[in-house]
Amino acid sequence: xxxxLLGVAVGFAVATMGMKPALADEFxxxxxxxxxxxxxxxxxxxxxxxxxxxxxxxxSELADAIRSLFKTGLFTDIKASRDEGVLIISVRxxxxxxxxxxxxxxxxxxxxxxxxxxKAGLQEGxxxxxxxxxxxxxxxxxxxxxxxxxxxxxxxxxxxxPRNRVAIxxxxxxxxxxxxxxxxxxxxxxxxxxxxxNLFELKTSDWWNSITNSDKYxxxxxxxxxxxxxxxxxxxxxxxxxxxxxxxxxxxDKQKVFIAIAINExxxxxxxxxxxxxxxxxxEDELRKLIPIQKGDxxxxxxxxxxxxxxxxxxxxxGYAFANVNAVPEPGxxxxxxxTFYVEPGKRAYVRRVNFDGNVSTRDDVLRQEMTQMEGGVAxxxxxxxxxxxxxxxxxxxxxxxxxxxxxxxDDQVDVNYSxxxxxxxxxSASVGFSQSSGVILGANVSENNFFGSGKRVSFGVNVSxxxxxxxxxxxxxxxxxxxxxxxxxxxxxxxxxxxxxxSSYLLDEYGGKVTFGYPTDSITRLNFGFGVxxxxxxxxxxxxxxVQDFIAKEGDSFDNFFLSGSWNRSTLNxxxxxxxxxxxxxxLNVAVPGSDLTFYxxxxxxxxxxxxxxxxxxxxxxxxxxxxxxGYAGRSQxxxxxxxxxxxxxxxxxxxxxxxxxxxxNSEFDYSSPDPFGGNLLTEGSLELITPTPFAGDSRSxxxxxxxxxxxxxxxxxxxxxxxxxxRLSAGVSxxxxxxVGPLAFSLAKPLNDKPGDDTQLFQFSLGxxx
Numbered sequence: 001x002x003x004x005l006l007g008v009a010v011g012f013a014v015a016t017m018g019m020k021p022a023l024a025d026e027f028x029x030x031x032x033x034x035x036x037x038x039x040x041x042x043x044x045x046x047x048x049x050x051x052x053x054x055x056x057x058x059x060s061e062l063a064d065a066i067r068s069l070f071k072t073g074l075f076t077d078i079k080a081s082r083d084e085g086v087l088i089i090s091v092r093x094x095x096x097x098x099x100x101x102x103x104x105x106x107x108x109x110x111x112x113x114x115x116x117x118x119k120a121g122l123q124e125g126x127x128x129x130x131x132x133x134x135x136x137x138x139x140x141x142x143x144x145x146x147x148x149x150x151x152x153x154x155x156x157x158x159x160x161x162p163r164n165r166v167a168i169x170x171x172x173x174x175x176x177x178x179x180x181x182x183x184x185x186x187x188x189x190x191x192x193x194x195x196x197x198n199l200f201e202l203k204t205s206d207w208w209n210s211i212t213n214s215d216k217y218x219x220x221x222x223x224x225x226x227x228x229x230x231x232x233x234x235x236x237x238x239x240x241x242x243x244x245x246x247x248x249x250x251x252x253d254k255q256k257v258f259i260a261i262a263i264n265e266x267x268x269x270x271x272x273x274x275x276x277x278x279x280x281x282x283x284e285d286e287l288r289k290l291i292p293i294q295k296g297d298x299x300x301x302x303x304x305x306x307x308x309x310x311x312x313x314x315x316x317x318x319g320y321a322f323a324n325v326n327a328v329p330e331p332g333x334x335x336x337x338x339x340t341f342y343v344e345p346g347k348r349a350y351v352r353r354v355n356f357d358g359n360v361s362t363r364d365d366v367l368r369q370e371m372t373q374m375e376g377g378v379a380x381x382x383x384x385x386x387x388x389x390x391x392x393x394x395x396x397x398x399x400x401x402x403x404x405x406x407x408x409x410x411d412d413q414v415d416v417n418y419s420x421x422x423x424x425x426x427x428x429s430a431s432v433g434f435s436q437s438s439g440v441i442l443g444a445n446v447s448e449n450n451f452f453g454s455g456k457r458v459s460f461g462v463n464v465s466x467x468x469x470x471x472x473x474x475x476x477x478x479x480x481x482x483x484x485x486x487x488x489x490x491x492x493x494x495x496x497x498x499x500x501x502x503x504s505s506y507l508l509d510e511y512g513g514k515v516t517f518g519y520p521t522d523s524i525t526r527l528n529f530g531f532g533v534x535x536x537x538x539x540x541x542x543x544x545x546x547x548v549q550d551f552i553a554k555e556g557d558s559f560d561n562f563f564l565s566g567s568w569n570r571s572t573l574n575x576x577x578x579x580x581x582x583x584x585x586x587x588x589l590n591v592a593v594p595g596s597d598l599t600f601y602x603x604x605x606x607x608x609x610x611x612x613x614x615x616x617x618x619x620x621x622x623x624x625x626x627x628x629x630x631x632g633y634a635g636r637s638q639x640x641x642x643x644x645x646x647x648x649x650x651x652x653x654x655x656x657x658x659x660x661x662x663x664x665x666x667n668s669e670f671d672y673s674s675p676d677p678f679g680g681n682l683l684t685e686g687s688l689e690l691i692t693p694t695p696f697a698g699d700s701r702s703x704x705x706x707x708x709x710x711x712x713x714x715x716x717x718x719x720x721x722x723x724x725x726x727x728x729r730l731s732a733g734v735s736x737x738x739x740x741x742v743g744p745l746a747f748s749l750a751k752p753l754n755d756k757p758g759d760d761t762q763l764f765q766f767s768l769g770x771x772x
Contacts, residue, residue, distance in 0.1 A: 030085030240266030316381025545665035644679030655731030655750030685712035
């Protein structure tokens with residue numbers, strides 16, 4: 001006969017089922033049976049039920065065992081009874097979740113809500129707990145309130161289904177974001193409320209702020225605005241500034257928000273003295289050069305923080321990787337404060353290991369050859385950072401991060417860990433594009449800048465347009481020697497129809513090769529030297545100019561020339577594409593040496609400067625120049641015409657047709673067309689640009705809008721067209737560049753400022769390329 005031992009529901013109540021209050025006595029468990037299981041396995045019950053067959057239990061021990069089983073959260077009701085020596089456990093399982101449906105959410109994505117439900121234990125197939133659902137309902141509502149949606153509503157229901165299942169329905173009415181009607185600042189005396197409110201991201205409601213949503217209240221935005229307010233005062237010497245209170249009031253209809261902020265400005269402090277305290281590993285005179293504040297200056301928290309970082313970095317150069325510098329202002333009674341920089345260098349640290357992570361394809365030795373921080377050496381902060389910069393300049397990695405980690409068990413050793421994320425360094429591509437100067441452009445290129453992870457560069461390309469047909473192959477080993485000397489080889493073949501480029505009518509076929517060596521002189525400067533051989537074949541076009549005919553008659557139409565080249569390059573640009581800071585300069589000389597059919601030289605100098613005008617690099621000033629000169633020597637009075645410089649168009653003087661500037665060629669007999677551009681042996685170009693944020697594009701690394709002034713001209717001193725300021729052509733306009741997913745796009749609208757009769761002007765110019 002079955003006896004009721006213990007009935008446990010939510011409150012673990014004892015049920016006797018009408019039997020004698022039995023079983024205060026112990027009994028031996030001969031067997032255990034579980035009734036009521038549907039989804040939960042018997043093994044799960046036995047593992048959570050701390051009573052085994054053969055044990056003696058009494059009612060108290062049995063109650064404790066049932067409590068342990070109840071803590072699994074799998075059951076809503078548990079009862080125990082026995083039939084002779086058999087312990088019978090009757091359970092009622094919690095329902096399982098059959099489905100979850102969410103309706104009405106727009107501002108919080110469904111996936112985010114589903115993730116939140118899953119983290120709370122509510123997902124299809126899991127056990128359903130109503131208390132968890134109610135708690136999550138409140139959390140979702142709080143999320144909407146934090147967005148300023150005070151009239152949001154969240155209604156969660158659980159509909160019972162057959163086989164002990166439930167369907168959860170989450171219905172959301174997000175409501176609308178309450179608009180800020182007024183922001184009131186109390187306690188300001190030295191600055192107007194308008195000045196302070198301009199610091200805020202939150203704005204009062206008007207037609208524009210409604211469009212930009214800046215009048216929509218959010219608690220996080222208010223916290224950020226209060227911090228901006230605090231920083232504003234502390235950076236201007238108000239050391240006692242404090243936000244006394246901030247109150248947010250909501251209208252009865254929960255559509256309007258009123259914000260009141262009470263502040264205490266306190267007095268403005270100036271510097272009375274600057275002190276250095278602590279263990280000054282570096283001489284005090286040298287450290288004071290890094291402290292650009294003096295007596296009488298207004299105290300600025302931002303400036304003190306920057307000085308502390310500069311001092312720490314200077315100590316890091318000496319190997320004190322964990323140096324700590326704190327700036328402490330000590331206010332006096334006369335609204336002045338003494339600023340003390342406390343220096344704690346700690347122990348000098350040495351590098352135990354330099355480790356690399358994330359370089360799956362690139363070999364470790366390729367990364368190590370870029371290191372200026374050596375293992376076993378003093379841990380120098382600038383060497384560690386410069387090594388990071390060197391890795392970034394390789395172009396093999398999307399991101400490069402470095403961590404300096406103390407070695408466990410030591411106080412003077414660190415490991416330097418570089419973590420990289422590789423990006424594709426090779427390409428197998430076909431291309432199609434169009435430019436106004438060359439027409440349709442077709443091409444195929446194979447290149448690998450990190451050949452088999454060795455850091456070597458190999459490329460092959462073929463390009464065809466209306467004007468140019470070319471093929472080339474090249475190889476470069478950037479570390480031909482351990483000192484960073486590079487060696488490269490290249491071969492090329494090119495056929496050019498210059499009439500198609502709006503230049504004097506002639507055809508030029510060239511074939512050649514070149515060997516180059518590069519030598520680094522410092523971290524940002526490089527010298528390059530090369531030797532090359534070129535064979536050039538000239539052909540007259542349909543209406544070849546008099547100058548071309550005379551040259552061919554005098555010099556012939558086939559030339560073998562041997563070139564020596566040298567260049568000096570220096571660059572601190574922060575990016576390879578669309579840079580925003582730094583500069584680059586280069587001087588190059590290419591000489592056809594004696595023994596060549598034609599002896600001449602070409603010298604060029606290029607500069608490119610970028611000056612960010614704002615800390616976020618949204619506004620940038622750019623200055624560019626390009627100067628080139630060529631001439632003959634060793635009995636030759638001029639350079640060959642097919643080596644001329646040209647000016648006009650993109651990358652030159654916008655607003656003038658590509659290659660159109662300079663003295664024109666002389667038409668041959670019976671040619672009554674307009675004379676063609678002929679270029680010259682002296683190039684002068686320059687440009688000033690103000691790079692601005694692109695409207696509605698945000699901070700994009702792939703877009704650039706600018707306002708520019710271009711100037712330039714190409715002179716021909718051999719024909720008497722000598723440099724003169726009045727001959728320089730100028731233009732002004734706007735330009736847009738976009739590195740799109742289908743290729744680079746660029747266009748400009750430019751107005752020539754001093755064009756003269758005979759100039760080919762072009763208001764709109766563009767270039768489009770596509771890679772597939």
